[in-house]
Amino acid sequence: xxxxxxxxxxxxxxxxxxxxxxxxxxxxxxxxxxxxxxxxxxxxxxxxxxxxxxxxxxxxxxxxxxxxxxxxxxxxxxxxxxxxxxxxxxxxxxxxxxxxxxxxxxxxxxxxxxxxxxxxxxxxxxxxxxxxxxxxxxxxxxxxxxxxxxxxxxxxxxxxxxxxxxx
Amino acid sequence: xxxxxxxxxxxxxxxxxxxxxxxxxxxxxxxxxxxxxxxxxxxxxxxxxxxxxxxxxxxxxxxxxxxxxxxxxxxxxxxxxxxxxxxxxxxxxxxxxxxxxxxxxxxxxxxxxxxxxxxxxxxxxxxxxxxxxxxxxxxxxxxxxxxxxxxxxxxxxxxxxxxxxxxxxxxxxxxxxxxxxxxxxxxxxxxxxxxxxxxxxxxxxxxxxxxxxxxxxxxxxxxxxxxxxxxxxxxxxxxxxxxxxxxxxxxxxxxxxxxxxxxxxxxxxxxxxxxxxxxxxxxxxxxxxxxxxxxxxxxxxxxxxxxxxxxxxxxxxxxxxxxxxxxxxxxxxxxxxxxxxxxxxxxxxxxxxxxxxxxxxxxxxxxxxxxxxxxxxxxxxxxxxxxxxxxxxxxxxxxxxxxxxxxxxxxxxxxxxxxxxxxxxxxxxxxxxxxxxxxxxxxxxxxxxxxxxxxxxxxxxxxxxxxxxxxxxxxxxxxxxxxxxxxxxxxxxxxxxxxxxxxxxxxxxxxxxxxxxxxxxxxxxxxxxxxxxxxxxxxxxxxxxxxxxxxxxxxxxxxxxxxxxxxxxxxxxxxxxxxxxxxxxxxxx
Numbered sequence: 023x024x025x026x027x028x029x030x031x032x033x034x035x036x037x038x039x040x041x042x043x044x045x046x047x048x049x050x051x052x053x054x055x056x057x058x059x060x061x062x063x064x065x066x067x068x069x070x071x072x073x074x075x076x077x078x079x080x081x082x083x084x085x086x087x088x089x090x091x092x093x094x095x096x097x098x099x100x101x102x103x104x105x106x107x108x109x110x111x112x113x114x115x116x117x118x119x120x121x122x123x124x125x126x127x128x129x130x131x132x133x134x135x136x137x138x139x140x141x142x143x144x145x146x147x148x149x150x151x152x153x154x155x156x157x158x159x160x161x162x163x164x165x166x167x168x169x170x171x172x173x174x175x176x177x178x179x180x181x182x183x184x185x186x187x188x189x
Numbered sequence: 190x191x192x193x194x195x196x197x198x199x200x201x202x203x204x205x206x207x208x209x210x211x212x213x214x215x216x217x218x219x220x221x222x223x224x225x226x227x228x229x230x231x232x233x234x235x236x237x238x239x240x241x242x243x244x245x246x247x248x249x250x251x252x253x254x255x256x257x258x259x260x261x262x263x264x265x266x267x268x269x270x271x272x273x274x275x276x277x278x279x280x281x282x283x284x285x286x287x288x289x290x291x292x293x294x295x296x297x298x299x300x301x302x303x304x305x306x307x308x309x310x311x312x313x314x315x316x317x318x319x320x321x322x323x324x325x326x327x328x329x330x331x332x333x334x335x336x337x338x339x340x341x342x343x344x345x346x347x348x349x350x351x352x353x354x355x356x357x358x359x360x361x362x363x364x365x366x367x368x369x370x371x372x373x374x375x376x377x378x379x380x381x382x383x384x385x386x387x388x389x390x391x392x393x394x395x396x397x398x399x400x401x402x403x404x405x406x407x408x409x410x411x412x413x414x415x416x417x418x419x420x421x422x423x424x425x426x427x428x429x430x431x432x433x434x435x436x437x438x439x440x441x442x443x444x445x446x447x448x449x450x451x452x453x454x455x456x457x458x459x460x461x462x463x464x465x466x467x468x469x470x471x472x473x474x475x476x477x478x479x480x481x482x483x484x485x486x487x488x489x490x491x492x493x494x495x496x497x498x499x500x501x502x503x504x505x506x507x508x509x510x511x512x513x514x515x516x517x518x519x520x521x522x523x524x525x526x527x528x529x530x531x532x533x534x535x536x537x538x539x540x541x542x543x544x545x546x547x548x549x550x551x552x553x554x555x556x557x558x559x560x561x562x563x564x565x566x567x568x569x570x571x572x573x574x575x576x577x578x579x580x581x582x583x584x585x586x587x588x589x590x591x592x593x594x595x596x597x598x599x600x601x602x603x604x605x606x607x608x609x610x611x612x613x614x615x616x617x618x619x620x621x622x623x624x625x626x627x628x629x630x631x632x633x634x635x636x637x638x639x640x641x642x643x644x645x646x647x648x649x650x651x652x653x654x655x656x657x658x659x660x661x662x663x664x665x666x667x668x669x670x671x672x673x674x675x676x677x678x679x680x681x682x683x684x685x686x687x688x689x690x691x692x693x694x695x696x697x698x699x700x701x702x703x704x705x706x707x708x709x710x711x712x713x714x715x716x717x718x719x720x721x722x723x724x725x726x727x728x729x730x731x732x733x734x735x736x737x738x739x740x741x742x743x744x745x746x747x748x749x750x751x752x753x754x755x756x757x758x759x760x761x762x763x764x765x766x767x768x769x770x771x772x773x774x775x776x777x778x
Contacts, residue, residue, distance in 0.1 A: 051477040058458060058460065089477070093480070113539050116540060150420075151420070152384040152421070153203070155235030166201070168202060
């Protein structure tokens with residue numbers, strides 16, 4: 023006996039099961055690597071996954087949430103198709119990162135940390151991307167864009183939208 | 190002929206992978222040519238990325254800078270195929286002098302000796318450059334106590350920031366009797382604007398493994414952890430490759446080099462918390478907890494990871510160890526000053542002409558680093574200050590540029606040696622804004638355990654924000670000083686204890702700028718948006734419309750060939766008009 027919902031559900035938890043089998047060795051110190059893998063698979067940490075993780079490991083879900091909210095890497099909300107990481111390292115700051123960020127917020131009409139209504143982009147600030155000689159810098163997906171100006175940043179977004187429309 | 194492409198994070202960010210693909214395509218398209226391709230880590234000259242080295246069959250090396258796909262084709266056709274170097278793109282050469290030689294002239298490379306020379310994914314190349322010779326000497330010729338004695342004698346101090354003598358730390362961790370001990374490499378490089386450790390991990394991972402192994406042998410640990418930021422995927426990948434290679438060659442695992450010494454290494458990825466650079470927070474994080482520091486004692490040397498005696502060293506510290514054991518403590522101590530020995534790696538960035546990764550002997554004057562190596566400011570404007578030590582450090586003003594780089598001398602200025610971030614600022618940088626920037630960082634990274642750090646930094650940030658917004662009051666400076674003192678005294682860990690430093694040093698050297706913001710409602714560097722106004726000089730404006738076309742909020746009006754004006758009620762002070770004006774008609778006050 024099976025129903026479509028159940029099949030859908032077991033498929034949804036497939037990644038969870040795979041990650042647990044590979045990375046859970048019965049120790050609390052496995053928690054952060056597991057959360058990292060789960061986020062890698064689901065894009066964020068969904069509530070039902072955290073509940074299941076708690077049931078499986080015996081670690082209270084409050085404790086898991088405590089860890090998940092402590093570290094900036096973990097997200098509790100889904101993100102857009104692409105994440106724009108704008109660097110706020112010191113080198114970027116002294117070279118005008120704030121103006122670039124303002125321009126991006128204005129261009130995308132979202133606040134820092136927000137996702138565009140069409141779900142294309144999430145705008146995030148990061149402490150340092152580490153390519154300081156290219157400051158100010160942002161990363162969109164795996165691509166790094168350096169020596170930005172507010173104008174250049176706007177053009178990059180417009181070009182990405184134009185490319186998306188063609189595809 | 191060998192083509193070597195620099196593929197550290199900087200090189201990749203600058204487009205290194207595209208350059209690599211282009212060379213691959215060219216090599217494949219010329220099957221007759223005798224050419225091999227290789228990769229290496231950071232060569233140090235970040236300002237010239239992407240960098241490509243051509244080594245000819247006589248062993249002559251030519252390094253090209255700012256290589257893109259187009260330049261790659263020129264270099265391939267002229268140099269690789271026809272043997273004629275493309276002079277205009279050369280930044281370094283073994284056969285001729287270049288203007289960039291001065292970038293290296295005052296450097297001394299111990300930690301970075303192999304970076305940019307070897308393929309970081311090849312243990313054979315590392316071995317040709319003496320990797321693991323220090324380990325072999327330690328295991329076969331020295332007792333653990335002799336190793337510690339040698340490191341003590343070398344005078345090596347922790348390169349992560351605090352500067353505690355490494356040998357002493359090892360002695361503390363060796364003392365307790367325990368069946369299980371751990372040694373941890375702190376690769377949670379969190380200071381914004383610092384990338385020394387990343388470059389070492391990416392460029393020469395075996396140096397770090399060797400240091401960890403020797404440290405493990407010295408303190409009596411059989412297990413090592415490397416706690417590395419998840420934001421450094423290339424470093425993690427290369428560490429994993431290095432660990433596998435070291436295992437295969439018998440440098441890791443059981444009965445290492447037939448000496449009976451067993452040692453294994455695990456990598457833990459950090460999850461993005463600056464405070465985890467503090468050792469007790471780092472330990473909590475490896476254990477799967479929130480990364481919050483705890484009271485010491487007990488110190489990690491007695492009760493550390495999983496409650497076992499543990500020792501934690503920074504990446505750069507460990508990368509020195511193999512060299513020290515191999516060449517001896519005296520050779521190491523021949524670099525440096527009476528109190529501080531060896532070299533220090535700095536990440537030179539900000540408004541600097543030649544930014545990059547540099548390694549200098551301790552004791553060199555700051556001005557040699559900033560001007561002789563770094564080439565002064567990129568803008569050509571006056572050098573104003575250099576920020577050292579990130580959020581825990583301070584700003585050293587131009588007037589103290591003769592200060593030598595040495596733990597004690599730097600502490601006297603109110604800044605610190607720190608982990609190696611060196612951010613250069615020119616006259617366009619507002620020092621109140623810099624202080625606010627760092628407080629904003631430490632405030633958001635405070636773990637929330639100590640009230641003074643949690644709430645005190647928030648109050649300091651509020652005061653700094655209102656000063657930069659033109660709402661500062663006369664008593665604000667004293668309030669900042671009072672809060673700073675209390676936060677320093679009443680915080681458990683280094684984050685809180687040092688968080689006020691950027692404010693204290695800017696107040697010490699640039700108090701007039703704070704006063705200008707508060708009293709005159711002016712930002713002398715013309716950076717603080719609330720205190721500046723862009724205007725168009727009606728005599729200079731020719732009405733070219735360029736500013737109006739580029740203004741993102743369309744607040745500039747005027748007919749063609751007549752002077753334009755800015756609507757101040759709409760202007761967001763982004764500065765685009767000033768940047769695009771070809772007639773110098775836009776001014777900011």
